[in-house]
Amino acid sequence: MIHTIKKAITLFSLVIFGSAILYNCEPDPDNLGEQLFLDGAAQGNEKSFDITAFNINNNDTIRTDASKLTYGVLGAFNEGQFGMQKASYLTQLRLSSYNPDFGTNAQVDSVVLVIKPRFASDSVTTNTVDDNYTYTTFADGTVNAKKVVNTYPVLKFGKAKRTFNIRVNEVDEFLKGVSDSAKSNAAYPATTLLGTKEFKGSVSSVAITKDDGERHCLQLQHRESEFHWIKHFSRIRLLQKRAA
Structure with a gap:
């Protein structure tokens, strides 16, 4: 019992002694660096220098x-x-297979360059609908149609509205x-x-549908510098704009 009391007294003395040492190690607060935070306390002169920059090819x-x-x-x-x-x-044309058959006496009359920039598909800037179209099919004959054009901004940096x-x-x-x-x-x-x-910094999708909007019958895609068919249905024979 006496031995246990001695151990408790010794441990208690060590705790008090250690606390006193830690307390004495903490420095007294001073005003060092206060002049850097007071308004107008830091005094200095400003000078401007011209810089000459070069492009270096490494x-x-x-x-x-x-x-x-x-x-x-x-x-x-x-x-x-x-x-x-x-x-x-730079790019060049490569055929998907060798020795293709273009038919007899085939001649190239035009070449279309397709540029497909990345664009924000969830950010439609304009939506234009033109109802002055008709299309003709074997089954339905002449049917009223409409052209729907959706425009999207391309992904780019800098002055986005410059052409x-x-x-x-x-x-x-x-x-x-x-x-x-x-x-x-x-x-x-x-x-x-x-x-x-x-x-001009935008791409457009063009869709030709029946005027009632039930189904798509022709879909085009125009990306500023390209004009080409994306898809067409064999049932369509004629697409023309109605007279006003």
Whole structure:
């Protein structure tokens, strides 16, 4: 019993002694750094210096062929210090299979370049409906139709409402094979200007439906610089605009 009381007294003494040491280790508060927080206390002079900026080419290269580059960048960006920065890409036509059959004496009369930018599908900016259309089918004859156009903003950065011109030039050199890797520092001189198109920063989907809206009969898609059929039904023979 006496031994237990001695142990308790010793432990209690150690606790009190340790608490006294910790209390004495805490420094007294002072005003060090107070001048940095008081209004008007920090005094100093401001000076402005002109900076000369340069674009430095470190010969950095990345692999830019289709097997590695999922999305390309197209456009221009003007920065006050670094100047105009332009982004473009090269592409070439590859057939899905060798030795295709185009029929007898086939001649190419036109080539359509399709550019499909990424866009916000959940952000419709405009919705236009034109009821002045008819279409003719074998089963129903002439039926009133309407054209519905939905416009969406493309995903881009910078001044979103500015327009720019897309220029398409011809490149005479072969851009390597499917299994070959292409680097960003490869230079391919552009020759003939094939065409230009003003891009306003939006894409549009066009659908032709029966005027009662029961079913779709024709669906088109227009993405600023492309004009092509997406889908058509064989039952439709004629689509025309009704006279006013």
